[in-house]
Amino acid sequence: MKYRKYVVDSLYKVLTEGKYSNIESVSAMGRMEDKKEKDLYLFTFNGVLENLIFADWVIAEYSSVKLRKINANVLNIMRSAVFQIFFSERISSTRIVNDSVELTKKCLYKSTRFVNGILRNIVRNKEEILIKLDGIGGIEGLSIKYSYPMEFMKLIVEEFGFEEAEKFCIASNSKPETVFRVNSSIISRDEFLKKYGGKYEVKKTDTSNYGIIIRNIHRLQDMDEFKNGLITPQDESSILVSEILNPDKDSRIIDMCCAPGGKCLHSAEIMKNTGKVICCDIYGHKLKLVEETALRLGLENIEIREQDGLELIPEFFESFDYCIVDVPCSNTGIIRRKPEIKYNLRVDGLKEIEEIQYGILENASKYLKKGGRLVYSTCSVLDNENINLVKRFLENNSEFEFKGFEVGGKVVSEGYLQLYPQIDNMDGFFIASLVKN
Template identity: 40%
Template sequence: MDNNYRVAVIESLKKIFRDKSYSNLVINNDIKNIDVKYNSIYRKSVLGVVENLMLIDWVINQMSKTKTKKMESEVLFTLRLAVYQLYFLDNSFENIVVNESVEHIKRNVNVRASKFVNAVLRNIIRNKDNIIRDMNKLSHIDFLSVKYSYPKWLVSRWIGEFGKDKIEDVLVANNSQAPFTIRVNTLKVSRGELIRILERKGMIVEECKYLDKGIIIENPVEIDKMNEYKSGLFSIQSESSMLAGQVLNPKENSLVIDLCAAPGGKSLNAAEMMKNKGKIISRDVYENKISLIEYDKKRLGVENIFVETYDATVLDRKLINRADYCIVDVPCTGLGIIRRKPEIKYNKLESDLESIQKIQFKILENASKYLKLGGELVYSTCTVNKEENINMINNFLKSNSNFIMVDISEQTKNSFETSQKGYVEIFPHLHRMDGFFIAKLKRL
């Protein structure tokens, strides 16, 4: 193992936990500075520590008189990485992990701190079996919380939602790696053609089960550097997010309003489906994110998207009764995409739920006012909480009798029991896709 990659992992972890940055953005940025032969171990180590943080800290606290909350940051992140490697990496050599960690602290902190790190790690190695035994003695919720690194409130909530017998499946699936998927740009190429191109380049690919335009790539390497990406033959997008666009199913020459558009996947998908005919107004409250849509428009050859900075919670009277379709992908707790951003587990509080629901309801209400008679909207979230999903839709329908839910069986390949009722709930442990909610409503 190389100390250079260890330094990079520790620096990346500081950005994620201390500076509250998203792990996917940190990894994509920092991996550029690492020798390619260490890319895999770097990525695995950063994500491994983030996914297993509560277990790692619990192990350290079992064996250290100084607790993690009181540790100096360099020492803490060095220990976290070392414990992850001692417990989770198959080929990890205990002495090498300890020696490299001790040397790193000696160089970057001081000799006294390096002796402390050495003592804690040696103590952990000596007591590995006892530590596992002590974890197994914890109460059921504490055990699940520690073993899978989820806050107790979330474990309890998910036991209520999915049942005691399914809870470990749910936690394991949310800690597993998400498949890498792309959306074919049908303005430029068919799915069959793109599959043949990718296979000729040695890629292992398969069609997405629920999607007309989706491809899963088993061995994606530097996808964004490929000529096919640069020339706009495809975009990187999750299956669940693509399915929301498929459910929308917009007709050519329509007016579509995407209220919370950035980074733009759903708007761009709609433009491709509409064959560049009609108009899509793509709005987002964050100006810096809007530029991502502008970049992708050019890359994909999309001409019918008009990008604007606008706060979706504020009603725009100019658009009332004008839209054929609205895309309502609201801000949410994000608990369906933990596989992609594992730090979400620790950053969300149960108390966040109430304030975010008010925002969601306001945006949904505004979108409903933009629709013409007969117009349709798709409401979606990347979370699995009923309060933000089906309960939100039911509350809206109670106070808006001029809206109904629309059968979406055809758009979801008849694969979900609830699709006839107008909505689908997607769960990683059942569908191998990001946790998502998609509902389609029509104005009467």
């Protein structure tokens, strides 16, 4: 089937060229017409990325050639096959092997016998492979079973403890719901559900007042509700950032690191297209996407500015009622959306990230008016990027303190919230609300 070639091409682009998996998958599916092909593509592509270390471990058990010496496309053909052999009940092992061998013939003919021999060996020894994996145990066992590099796995176990770390891995390897934010400057969530509830399989999110879950969507760009700016994709935990900020109408807001625009544009919607939101980011090409989304959402109260959050701007001093400080981070809370994060994270580079986060927060604090509010957020589950960093900031800036808030019908008097995929069934997120006294 054609989808297998698309999977191999997409794996090459993500694993070799560094493309983002979510963007690549949308691009690839846009070139496919058959729904079954699209479903198989998405299942296999995401599955390989989620289980890459496991697949490589299995292949290495039966390959006489080191993995690094195998042609990249041939290796991706075998990875795809191994994933399906162990995780798919819909496709027979015979079909998996035969299709993979046929694709290898077209890709690199001389590797055909090599691929055929390894895959048939794996099929014959499937149960023995699983028994061997169960016998490994410990952090190494978690690393192989859930495909986390050892250094990263050690970090997660240190952060959560062994049992909770395994739950985190399981949740981060699961498929998340497709969540959208309803554009409240055009239509309320209740109105949207009343008008379109019969058209889609849709329901409200449990915590956010702006989120909806829509199932069985095949091409977002074809939805009239998307094209007309009524909805935009954003996970529930990310929606909560602006919901907690909850800016008043006619306020001035600065978003220090705005791309791809979810939080700054949501804040603009909450203000009903009044006031001004200064949307800053270091990357000009990402700001263009923010501008395009704002146009689709019908928002006119935003201003795009190419600006490094680490560069202090004197003209901004005490100029804003609200600051959004959603800083670059390890992205450890969104692995279920971008599985390649597991393989790209440099644990030895986390200290450098934390200093960037702290520098951006310090600058933002100077832009806030007295009595103004600031929300600091990351899509990380690591305390050193989150609560520990904010407490360090508060120790050095006595005019700031936590500000309690209400979310999901509950009062969070502590002034901060840590969300985990294995507990809250959302992306991992940290959100802290601070006030400048």
